[in-house]
Amino acid sequence: xxxxxxxxxxxxxxxxxxxxxxxxxxxxxxxxxxxxxxxxxxxxxxxxxxxxxxxxxxxxxxxxxxxxxxxxxxxxxxxxxxxxxxxxxxxxxxxxxxxxxxxxxxxxxxxxxxxxxxxxxxxxxxxxxxxxxxxxxxxxxxxxxxxxxxxxxxxxxxxxxxxxxxxxxxxxxxxxxxxxxxxxxxxxxxxxxxxxxxxxxxxxxxxxxxxxxxxxxxxxxxxxxxxxxxxxxxxxxxxxxxxxxxxxxxxxxxxxxxxxxxxxxxxxxxxxxxxxxxxxxx
Amino acid sequence: xxxxxxxxxxxxxxxxxxxxxxxxxxxxxxxxxxxxxxxxxxxxxxxxxxxxxxxxxxxxxxxxxxxxxxxxxxxxxxxxxxxxxxxxxxxxxxxxxxxxxxxxxxxxxxxxxxxxxxxxxxxxxxxxxxxxxxxxxxxxxxxxxxxxxxxxxxxxxxxxxxxxxxxxxxxxxxxxxxxxxxxxxxxxxxxxxxxxxxxxxxxxxxxxxxxxxxxxxxxxxxxxxxxxxxxxxxxxxxxxxxxxxxxxxxxxxxxxxxxxxxxxxxxxxxxxxxxxxxxxxxxxxxxxxxxxxxxxxxxxxxxxxxxxxxxxxxxxxxxxxxxxxxxxxxxxxxxxxxxxxxxxxxxxxxxxxxxxxxxxxxxxxxxxxxxxxxxxxxxxxxxxxxxxxxxxxxxxxxxxxxxxxxxxxxxxxxxxxxxxxxxxxxxxxxxxxxxxxxxxxx
Numbered sequence: 001x002x003x004x005x006x007x008x009x010x011x012x013x014x015x016x017x018x019x020x021x022x023x024x025x026x027x028x029x030x031x032x033x034x035x036x037x038x039x040x041x042x043x044x045x046x047x048x049x050x051x052x053x054x055x056x057x058x059x060x061x062x063x064x065x066x067x068x069x070x071x072x073x074x075x076x077x078x079x080x081x082x083x084x085x086x087x088x089x090x091x092x093x094x095x096x097x098x099x100x101x102x103x104x105x106x107x108x109x110x111x112x113x114x115x116x117x118x119x120x121x122x123x124x125x126x127x128x129x130x131x132x133x134x135x136x137x138x139x140x141x142x143x144x145x146x147x148x149x150x151x152x153x154x155x156x157x158x159x160x161x162x163x164x165x166x167x168x169x170x171x172x173x174x175x176x177x178x179x180x181x182x183x184x185x186x187x188x189x190x191x192x193x194x195x196x197x198x199x200x201x202x203x204x205x206x207x208x209x210x211x212x213x214x215x216x217x218x219x220x221x222x223x224x225x226x227x228x229x230x231x232x233x234x235x236x237x238x239x240x241x242x243x244x245x246x247x248x249x250x251x252x253x254x255x256x257x258x259x260x261x262x263x264x265x266x267x268x269x270x271x272x273x274x275x276x277x278x279x280x281x282x
Numbered sequence: 283x284x285x286x287x288x289x290x291x292x293x294x295x296x297x298x299x300x301x302x303x304x305x306x307x308x309x310x311x312x313x314x315x316x317x318x319x320x321x322x323x324x325x326x327x328x329x330x331x332x333x334x335x336x337x338x339x340x341x342x343x344x345x346x347x348x349x350x351x352x353x354x355x356x357x358x359x360x361x362x363x364x365x366x367x368x369x370x371x372x373x374x375x376x377x378x379x380x381x382x383x384x385x386x387x388x389x390x391x392x393x394x395x396x397x398x399x400x401x402x403x404x405x406x407x408x409x410x411x412x413x414x415x416x417x418x419x420x421x422x423x424x425x426x427x428x429x430x431x432x433x434x435x436x437x438x439x440x441x442x443x444x445x446x447x448x449x450x451x452x453x454x455x456x457x458x459x460x461x462x463x464x465x466x467x468x469x470x471x472x473x474x475x476x477x478x479x480x481x482x483x484x485x486x487x488x489x490x491x492x493x494x495x496x497x498x499x500x501x502x503x504x505x506x507x508x509x510x511x512x513x514x515x516x517x518x519x520x521x522x523x524x525x526x527x528x529x530x531x532x533x534x535x536x537x538x539x540x541x542x543x544x545x546x547x548x549x550x551x552x553x554x555x556x557x558x559x560x561x562x563x564x565x566x567x568x569x570x571x572x573x574x575x576x577x578x579x580x581x582x583x584x585x586x587x588x589x590x591x592x593x594x595x596x597x598x599x600x601x602x603x604x605x606x607x608x609x610x611x612x613x614x615x616x617x618x619x620x621x622x623x624x625x626x627x628x629x630x631x632x633x634x635x636x637x638x639x640x641x642x643x644x645x646x647x648x649x650x651x652x653x654x655x656x657x658x659x660x661x662x663x664x665x666x667x668x669x670x671x672x673x674x675x676x677x678x679x680x681x682x683x684x685x686x687x688x689x690x691x692x693x694x695x696x697x698x699x700x701x702x703x704x705x706x707x708x709x710x711x712x713x714x715x716x717x718x719x720x721x722x723x724x
Contacts, residue, residue: 112624112625113622113624114647116647116648116707117650117707117710118650118707118710118711118714119650120714122714122717123710123711123714126710126713126714126717127379127621127622127710128378128379128380128621128622128623128624129379129380129381
């Protein structure tokens with residue numbers, strides 16, 4: 001009994017001394033600012049900054065290898081905090097959120113075939129270009145939902161991805177995940193979008209979708225010359241322009257694919273966040 | 283019963299489909315399909331670079347005229363399959379399912395040949411001249427993959443070819459196009475074999491035929507005896523017709539991972555391809571028509587048709603008396619490796635071996651279940667892969683793990699998905715893995 005206590009005690013003492021010495025000898029200096037920044041970061045390790053994880057971002061900020069505005073989920077509030085820690089000033093740009101620019105679910109838009117394969121948009125895209133006839137439309141198989149680190153994307157019952165603007169931090173992970181490229185980033189204050197991603201000509205769009213942009217240019221001609229850009233038979237909101245310019249296009253759109261979610265609410269599953277209620281943007 | 287008649291060879295793995303469904307068309311002689319109202323000729327009909335279009339809307343073309351030139355060594359010219367006017371050069375549904383650039387020709391009904399198509403005397407011609415005739419006629423593999431034939435016949439100098447194998451296996455259920463061709467056009471095929479033998483410099487050729495085609499085995503054995511062409515009866519086992527499985531069954535050689543048959547001194551050609559080689563060399567006739575099996579329980583009169591490249595599939599169905607009920611699934615190629623099509627607007631291309639139509643009795647709508655680790659996919663894989671491992675790797679986006687599991691060696695024969703009790707689309711997953719591996723490298 002006594003031998004055992006002495007033996008275990010001796011081993012413990014040996015390791016205590018060795019580890020203590022090793023900790024002294026191999027001590028790594030960590031900048032206290034780095035730790036402080038790590039504390040204020042969202043901590044989701046989403047990779048939105050382009051670096052592997054939040055601690056890498058904190059290190060980058062201290063070393064000056066990355067802009068302190070580089071954390072999309074953190075938004076403007078975070079930039080201020082990091083600037084305070086580092087003792088620098090920085091202009092915070094407006095936070096962005098992801099928008100699925102498609103409203104053609106399985107009811108409103110046609111499918112060219114019934115897809116029974118793997119539940120993944122990239123897998124479906126390889127089979128004759130995906131089940132949705134529209135080459136730019138959301139297939140609703142949830143690849144974006146699965147890559148979202150913030151659980152901000154939902155797939156509606158009719159098969160359309162919608163983004164919860166309260167949860168979306170603008171990390172942009174979903175943007176490259178979508179094979180149809182129908183998720184885009186827009187400033188959080190912008191509530192009006194052209195909800196279509198088809199570059200086909202009008203008659204082709206009408207054949208497969210009831211709510212697609214037909215490239216009629218009425219939003220530009222009758223609405224506002226300023227607020228819209230039309231490329232490849234598809235209108236797009238110029239988010240830099242004034243809200244009243246942009247909103248002038250809503251009424252004239254014949255297929256109702258320009259939507260102002262501030263007045264009519266976002267599609268089901270996606271909560272409306274008004275710009276003035278967002279603390280990040282204040 | 284049949285397998286006892288012959289001393290049949292085979293390979294490891296694979297499966298026996300419960301019924302080969304060949305009875306619909308295996309006794310039906312090849313019929314010539316008439317001229318449709320419109321021919322849709324895709325510019326990409328072969329593996330390799332798509333051909334460059336030489337015609338525009340409104341141009342008059344003659345039968346056999348080159349309407350698109352090859353864009354590189356691994357590429358082929360495309361010819362007009364009849365005389366007429368170019369109605370459009372536009373995106374149309376390709377038989378592989380996506381939209382692709384096609385030349386649409388409105389036939390004038392005269393079916394007039396273009397001038398200057400001449401054959402050569404193979405006895406006097408050099409090997410390069412014969413090869414030029416083959417590539418100029420646009421001949422490619424007719425088994426489905428449509429690999430340009432002249433490329434297969436041009437092995438690098440350090441690869442010594444000592445075996446020439448003919449693929450008359452036709453292991454896909456339903457398809458009988460090669461079977462009928464071996465029976466009805468044996469001489470044309472034998473002539474093509476002699477030409478290819480000359481190009482490759484080999485003395486012996488061997489045709490592999492599955493034992494469910496005893497008439498073809500007997501006929502080819504008889505005709506081939508005097509010409510140095512042997513016939514190997516092969517066991518009924520899918521995918522016997524896969525090039526590398528055929529080499530294994532006939533010679534016992536194994537093509538290394540990532541390698542080609544020429545690495546083990548073998549060249550394999552489809553029986554239809556060598557028949558097209560004969561036409562190309564002796565008559566200078568381009569590859570503008572092929573035998574296609576139109577089959578399925580809902581087709582009123584299933585047939586083997588000699589079809590012009592570009593004929594819309596809907597026209598083929600009309601020639602077969604239409605359908606008895608609405609088609610739930612349209613398949614281009616065979617049921618194991620073919621692809622489903624969204625509509626019958628797609629045309630026949632050089633790689634089309636069959637068009638199959640299934641009603642609701644033949645189509646099962648299944649839910650994908652979880653992998654139960656039963657290992658059936660592993661036991662049937664002819665390449666000895668572990669499809670379930672690749673599937674789970676790619677489900678978690680582990681591209682490197684999928685590559686280590688040799689996803690790139692998969693021949694996409696579909697055995698694994700066919701036997702999976704959980705209905706997991708394993709081939710789709712492996713294709714996804716292949717694409718991800720390719721994307722990670724480029």
